[in-house]
Amino acid sequence: MKKLLTGAAALAMAVSLAPAGFAGGHKSYTIGVSNTVQGNGWREQMICAMRAQALVEGDVTNLIVAHRNTDSAGQLEDLNNLIEAGVDAIVLNPSNPDALNSALEAAMAQDIVVVAVDAGVTAEGAYILSNNQEEYAYLGAKWLFEQLGGSGDVVYMRGIAGVSADTDRDNGFKRALAEYPDINVVHEVFTGWQQDQGKQQMFDFLATGIPFDGVWTSGIDNVIVDAFVESGAPLVPIVGADNAGFVQYLSEVDGLQGAAVTNPGSVGGAGIALAVDILNGEAPESATVLVDPVLWENTTEAGRATIEAAQNPNLDPEWPVSVTIPGWTDYSMEEIIACEGPGDS
Amino acid sequence: MKGLVRKHGWSLGLGLLFLLLLAVTRLIQPTFGASGFESLARAALPFAFATAGMAIVVIVGGIDLSVASMMAVAAVLAAVLMERIAGVPALFIVLAAGLVMGLVNGALIVLTRVPDIVVTLAMLFVWEGVALLILETPGGAASDWLEAGIRGFFPVEGIPQALLIIVVAIGAVWLPVRRSKLGLSIYATGSDERAAFRSGVAVGRTKIAAYGLCGLFCAMGGLSLAALTGIGEPVPGPYLLASVAAVVLGGVVLGGGRGGLLGPIIAVFILRIIRTILTLMAVDPNVTTIIEGTIMVAVVMLGTWLTMRGARR
Numbered sequence: 001m002k003k004l005l006t007g008a009a010a011l012a013m014a015v016s017l018a019p020a021g022f023a024g025g026h027k028s029y030t031i032g033v034s035n036t037v038q039g040n041g042w043r044e045q046m047i048c049a050m051r052a053q054a055l056v057e058g059d060v061t062n063l064i065v066a067h068r069n070t071d072s073a074g075q076l077e078d079l080n081n082l083i084e085a086g087v088d089a090i091v092l093n094p095s096n097p098d099a100l101n102s103a104l105e106a107a108m109a110q111d112i113v114v115v116a117v118d119a120g121v122t123a124e125g126a127y128i129l130s131n132n133q134e135e136y137a138y139l140g141a142k143w144l145f146e147q148l149g150g151s152g153d154v155v156y157m158r159g160i161a162g163v164s165a166d167t168d169r170d171n172g173f174k175r176a177l178a179e180y181p182d183i184n185v186v187h188e189v190f191t192g193w194q195q196d197q198g199k200q201q202m203f204d205f206l207a208t209g210i211p212f213d214g215v216w217t218s219g220i221d222n223v224i225v226d227a228f229v230e231s232g233a234p235l236v237p238i239v240g241a242d243n244a245g246f247v248q249y250l251s252e253v254d255g256l257q258g259a260a261v262t263n264p265g266s267v268g269g270a271g272i273a274l275a276v277d278i279l280n281g282e283a284p285e286s287a288t289v290l291v292d293p294v295l296w297e298n299t300t301e302a303g304r305a306t307i308e309a310a311q312n313p314n315l316d317p318e319w320p321v322s323v324t325i326p327g328w329t330d331y332s333m334e335e336i337i338a339c340e341g342p343g344d345s
Numbered sequence: 346m347k348g349l350v351r352k353h354g355w356s357l358g359l360g361l362l363f364l365l366l367l368a369v370t371r372l373i374q375p376t377f378g379a380s381g382f383e384s385l386a387r388a389a390l391p392f393a394f395a396t397a398g399m400a401i402v403v404i405v406g407g408i409d410l411s412v413a414s415m416m417a418v419a420a421v422l423a424a425v426l427m428e429r430i431a432g433v434p435a436l437f438i439v440l441a442a443g444l445v446m447g448l449v450n451g452a453l454i455v456l457t458r459v460p461d462i463v464v465t466l467a468m469l470f471v472w473e474g475v476a477l478l479i480l481e482t483p484g485g486a487a488s489d490w491l492e493a494g495i496r497g498f499f500p501v502e503g504i505p506q507a508l509l510i511i512v513v514a515i516g517a518v519w520l521p522v523r524r525s526k527l528g529l530s531i532y533a534t535g536s537d538e539r540a541a542f543r544s545g546v547a548v549g550r551t552k553i554a555a556y557g558l559c560g561l562f563c564a565m566g567g568l569s570l571a572a573l574t575g576i577g578e579p580v581p582g583p584y585l586l587a588s589v590a591a592v593v594l595g596g597v598v599l600g601g602g603r604g605g606l607l608g609p610i611i612a613v614f615i616l617r618i619i620r621t622i623l624t625l626m627a628v629d630p631n632v633t634t635i636i637e638g639t640i641m642v643a644v645v646m647l648g649t650w651l652t653m654r655g656a657r658r
Contacts, residue, residue, distance in 0.1 A: 064624060065629075067630035070583055071578055071581075073391055076574065096578070100574075102575070
């Protein structure tokens, strides 16, 4: 027993006397990533975009990814571990806007750059980068209203009442509506972002026989097409998101005119790019940065070519189809599918 | 001395393993020091209380699958109350609520004679629903002193306040119980319920009391969640399986009657520091859980082998 204790003491001493690790040179950043939802297609794309972007950013030598299913206390633990690991920046998808402030403030006190992607944090000094949800709705609605020639009746299928993304999208939709005074909303529902619920709501509305000319959806899209096809109703123009199922319908379903607006998980890659910019002294003027979506439609030759190019058989069917963000991410589609970051071999 | 070593052999071994892992951490990250240990102790807080509660019900021969849900109830209750009334009464209300939840679990098991695992599985959903009724979405606010109370060092630099809270809170509840008639009854019931009954132990009451203690510790766990995050979250965290893992690693025999609380608490720190090490080494997150599980099985197997070899001599 005594021998064992002496041994342990000797080991502890040897360790504390060990030389300090080699200091990192200039511009060899280590970035930490924290995420608390594992196994969801959107989040997995976000993580792979972070890895791919870190790989192509020349200044990032190491990426530490803490990625598991946990609660806010678990994310605090991960953030504190990343601080201990001596990272230069932390890019996180926060589990809650208020719960993480203690760790984020501790990080910023040590001059660690903090970038929250997808959702905001209330910690002062943290940068927030997310998809521009207002623009998302505006872009799709505007396309739809133009498609109808500026006049007609539309069905407006929203997400969840009270959720910030839904509120932002509603503002964008209303903005487009104000520009087209002859467009009329005949039916407004909350799908709860539930596939089955949205489909049933469309069945119910088709059964009323009230005529309408187009549908705007908040991302519950391919099941709406199904509802039309299954009930034998003539298709009208439909706006959805860049979910794999809907994008596939845009290129395959006969007579479907539609548009997919991107809501990419690759916003994570943009978060890494922003963190590197800030580390290099090129901080944005505002702490909140919004990434603008793009629209893919299947009514023009160019639009169909874009949709064709976006579809890749190697792409995970659970991922959003748009894998890059113009102006932000620099990796190729092969690199994000490979999902390898710096330090991986 | 020899007797003490034999009695606490498992805990001593775990303690040495923890020191070894601390040394490894320093080897990987030379800057890992007091502040790193402090954040480790803070991360261990909710796990330590969940594990202490789970250990007691495992010692009495049961299992409580509702620990994480009870912690969620306590956390949202604390966050909601502390936003409205003074912190200290709120604290005691939460502790009382935890005790009551545990007593309800125990009473249902004893009165209905439905197996522990079934009753507490059902209560997992019941308490989860209660937490959502109290607070539908994350919110509320923990008292500032509660948030500040778990940070920093006390009484000297190097001893994290969170560690002190774990030791004092669990010690203050468990040591008097352990030395009383109730403690003896808990071990007797866990090791052989029928023999305990025939020796005059009030088996039913002992079980209910053990579940009550578990609920009390879960309330402390919920309070530490509120203290860590500053808010209450109604969705249960990953504390159920983590607490069972720490109990097993801590040398408590599943089935009851043997083990203590010291081993499981050290085991909590071991499991936490393994995660720290894996993060520092930037191990692929999909691989970390595999490594965590493998290390656990390996340690338990090694420990059992050592114990058996020691017993044969």
